[in-house]
Amino acid sequence: MTVTTKIKNRYSLKVTSLILFLCVWQFASIWIDVDVLPSPARVASSIHEHLFAGDLLSSVAITLARVGVSFFIAMAFGVAVGVLMGRNRNWDAALDGLLILSLNLPALVVIILCYLWFGLGEFAAVLAVSINKFPIVVVNMREGAKAVDMDLLQVTQAFKVSPYRTFFKVYLPQLYPYLLASARSGLALVWKIVLVVELLGRSDGVGFKLGIYFQFFDITSILAYSFAFIFVVMIIELLVIAPLDRRLMEWR
Amino acid sequence: MSAVSVEILKKIYNNGVSSQSSVTALENFRLEIKRGEFTCIVGPSGCGKTTLLNLIGGLDKNFEGVISVNGVSPQRSSAVGYMFQSPRLMPWLNVGQNVGLVVDKEPNKDKKIKELLSEMELDKFINAYPKSLSGGMRRRAALARAFITEPDLLLLDEPFLSLDVPVANRLRKMLLNLCKRRSATAVFVTHDLREAIYLGDRLVFMSGTPGRVVLDLLVDLPSQRLPEDPDVERFRHNLLEQHPRLLAGLIEDTESVGNT
Numbered sequence: 001m002t003v004t005t006k007i008k009n010r011y012s013l014k015v016t017s018l019i020l021f022l023c024v025w026q027f028a029s030i031w032i033d034v035d036v037l038p039s040p041a042r043v044a045s046s047i048h049e050h051l052f053a054g055d056l057l058s059s060v061a062i063t064l065a066r067v068g069v070s071f072f073i074a075m076a077f078g079v080a081v082g083v084l085m086g087r088n089r090n091w092d093a094a095l096d097g098l099l100i101l102s103l104n105l106p107a108l109v110v111i112i113l114c115y116l117w118f119g120l121g122e123f124a125a126v127l128a129v130s131i132n133k134f135p136i137v138v139v140n141m142r143e144g145a146k147a148v149d150m151d152l153l154q155v156t157q158a159f160k161v162s163p164y165r166t167f168f169k170v171y172l173p174q175l176y177p178y179l180l181a182s183a184r185s186g187l188a189l190v191w192k193i194v195l196v197v198e199l200l201g202r203s204d205g206v207g208f209k210l211g212i213y214f215q216f217f218d219i220t221s222i223l224a225y226s227f228a229f230i231f232v233v234m235i236i237e238l239l240v241i242a243p244l245d246r247r248l249m250e251w252r
Numbered sequence: 253m254s255a256v257s258v259e260i261l262k263k264i265y266n267n268g269v270s271s272q273s274s275v276t277a278l279e280n281f282r283l284e285i286k287r288g289e290f291t292c293i294v295g296p297s298g299c300g301k302t303t304l305l306n307l308i309g310g311l312d313k314n315f316e317g318v319i320s321v322n323g324v325s326p327q328r329s330s331a332v333g334y335m336f337q338s339p340r341l342m343p344w345l346n347v348g349q350n351v352g353l354v355v356d357k358e359p360n361k362d363k364k365i366k367e368l369l370s371e372m373e374l375d376k377f378i379n380a381y382p383k384s385l386s387g388g389m390r391r392r393a394a395l396a397r398a399f400i401t402e403p404d405l406l407l408l409d410e411p412f413l414s415l416d417v418p419v420a421n422r423l424r425k426m427l428l429n430l431c432k433r434r435s436a437t438a439v440f441v442t443h444d445l446r447e448a449i450y451l452g453d454r455l456v457f458m459s460g461t462p463g464r465v466v467l468d469l470l471v472d473l474p475s476q477r478l479p480e481d482p483d484v485e486r487f488r489h490n491l492l493e494q495h496p497r498l499l500a501g502l503i504e505d506t507e508s509v510g511n512t
Contacts, residue, residue, distance in 0.1 A: 151340055158309050158334035159354035159401065169353055173344045251344040251381045 038220040046224035055209075056228055063198065063206040064232060066122075067191045070129035075186060077130075078137025079179070085138065086145020102135040111197050120201040129193045136189065137182045144178030176248045183241060191233055255405060255437040256285040256308060260317040262462075263303060277303045278315070279462035285454075287404075290431060290438045292452035294445060300463030301441040302337070305407045308439060309334050321405055333403035333436075335411040339394035341382040348378040351397045368396045372426065388419035395423065399430055406431065406438045412447070421479055424451060449487050450479045467495060 022040050029039040038046075050056035085092040085099075111128040118124035148171060156166040198207025206229050213221040263278040277300040285291050293301050306312040307319055310326030321329035341350045351365050358364070369375045372392040382390055391411060398406060408427070412420040428451065431438050442448050448455050449471060457467035473483050 151336075151338075152342060154311055155334070155336070155340050155342075156353075157311055158332070158336075158407075159397075160330050160332075161354055162356060165353070165356065169345070169349075170342060173342070176344075251383070 035217075036219065038223060042220055043223045043227060046220045047228055050221065050224055050228075056225065059204065059206050059209050059225070060229055060232055062204050063191070063194055063229065066126060066129065066194045066198070066205065067187070070126050070133065070194065071186055071190045073126065073130040074133035074137055074190070075182065078134045078182065079141050079175075081134075082138040082141025083145045083175070086142040086148075092142070099135055099138055102131070103139070107132045107193055107196065111193075111200055115201045122202075125194075125197045125202055128197050129190055132193050133186055133190050137186060140178050140182040140185075141175065144175045147178075148174045173248075180241070180245050180248065184237070187233060187236065187241070191229065254284040254320075255287040255289070255322060256283070256439065257318075257320045258283040258285075258304070258308065260304075260307065260315055260319070262317070263300070263307065263312075263315040276462040278307075279464055281317075281464050283456060283465060283468075285437060285439065287437055288435050290428075290440065290451060290453045291456060292448035292454070293439060293441045293456050293458060294448045295443065295458030295463060296460055297443060299458045299460050301443075301458060302409050304458075304463070305334075305409050305439065305441055308405075309407050329405070331401065331404040333398035333401055333406045335394055335398045335406070335408045337410050337413055339382070339390040341390055341393055341397075343382055346379045346381055347374060347385070347393050350382070350393055351400050354397055355400050364400060365396075368400055369393075371430075372396045388415055388423065391415065391419075391423055392426070395427065395430070399434070399436075402434060403436060406436050408438060408440045410442055424479070427451070445488055445491070446479070446484065449473070449484050449491075450477065 025037075025040050029037045029042075034042070047056070081095070085095055110131050114124040114128035114131070118127065152170055152174070153166065155161075156170050161170075194205070195207035195210060198205035199211045202208050206225050209225055210222055213219075213225070258281060260278045260281040262276060263281075264274050264276050266274045281300075281304065283291075293304065295301050303312070307315055308321065308326055309332055310321075310329065313327065319326055321332065326332070341347075342353065345353060347369065348365050351369065352361060355361050355364075366375060366378070369378055372395060374389060374392055374396065377385060377389065377393075382393070385393065394411070398408075411427075412423055415423070424447070427438075430436070440448070440451055452471050453475075454468070454470050456465055458464065459466045471487065473481075473487060477484060
């Protein structure tokens with residue numbers, strides 16, 4: 001079987017499973033009350049309605065901006081601290097207890113505390129999301145830094161390669177798999193936490209809208225907003241993360 | 253002035269918290285290497301040969317004594333090429349990028365890489381990743397990387413170990429040609445006596461742990477020798493006859509060179 005055939009087969013499997021899921025959903029919505037489980041067609045029509053007559057687009061854009069800012073803050077600080085802990089035993093020992101504590105701190109507690117300490121503002125919202133994601137990035141990057149092959153670094157030492165070249169050509173490429181894993185899991189986690197943050201303390205965004213539709217028991221709109229945002233995250237995965245993964249991991 | 257001057261009083265590895273777990277790898281080790289000389293360091297496994305190369309190459313600073321390379325400390329000496337036991341190519345860089353990694357900004361960098369790879373018969377694989385290369389090709393790429401900086405001193409740590417005989421002999425010839433053309437000083441570590449006699453202008457034998465020089469002799473054979481030359485075998489035979497006690501058990505006298 002050629003590589004192209006294998007790829008085609010994998011894509012057809014993906015599409016088939018999605019179609020199967022929609023069929024099961026459609027049939028389930030016939031059996032169950034349509035107000036409790038609206039059909040896929042009804043959700044699609046709701047997305048269309050919110051998109052052109054409502055404020056779905058602006059809500060998604062606001063949530064996406066929060067996701068983006070929180071994601072980059074958590075990644076930047078998480079990578080720096082994770083690499084520091086992976087490379088230096090003293091820092092690892094000093095920060096390990098705090099890391100375990102922050103990993104076990106419930107997301108909801110962090111969100112509530114941030115809102116109580118810093119007020120119901122944008123800063124508190126972004127900070128709460130970043131704090132929730134930060135320890136997971138640290139754990140990933142610490143393992144990455146520990147797994148760096150010292151024999152390869154010794155090559156640059158032997159040839160007196162500059163620290164700049166050593167970092168970008170030898171050190172960083174060894175961290176790429178861990179960076180990509182952090183980015184993938186991070187994106188999925190961050191947007192879920194952003195919705196909770198918006199639900200609890202913001203007056204805009206997808207989370208805020210979900211809160212309103214929850215009060216009206218409007219399940220169709222809840223699903224419409226959710227699927228619209230899932231679609232956006234899938235587009236980011238498809239257009240940004242997957243190509244980046246292919247490019248950086250081409251040698252494998 | 254010597255190209256390499258080594259005076260190691262003691263090199264200890266601390267493997268644990270107690271002093272009992274520390275190992276003295278080298279003790280009272282003295283060696284002077286002339287410019288352009290091809291010196292083979294021969295000794296049994298674990299006698300401190302790799303440690304010696306790491307110290308000369310400036311990869312390890314933790315020892316008692318003084319080492320100078322071209323009159324400066326190994327850490328300050330820039331014109332050193334290193335070939336490790338394994339090729340140690342970066343898997344995410346292609347062959348050209350691997351060779352170019354050790355050269356910073358230089359006007360003719362790409363041209364030099366192409367020329368060197370062509371000499372190594374690797375020009376067709378310039379864009380190939382190491383995982384798609386054979387063991388011999390990877391070693392050739394590592395050899396090209398060692399020479400791209402046009403080093404005054406080349407350190408080689410059993411670079412042809414575990415290669416099949418024809419490939420290893422081909423690489424040995426390539427190494428000798430490059431060293432001769434570029435007048436490079438070479439320190440070649442091996443535990444293979446035939447390989448040492450074939451390659452070296454000079455043989456330095458090390459004792460078991462702690463490693464020190466136990467025999468230092470010049471190889472008075474024609475420089476254009478081949479591995480299968482009777483002179484090489486005669487030299488080896490005489491050496492083993494003259495120093496049976498010294499060499500017994502020290503050298504894994506393998507049959508890798510010359511039996512092509």
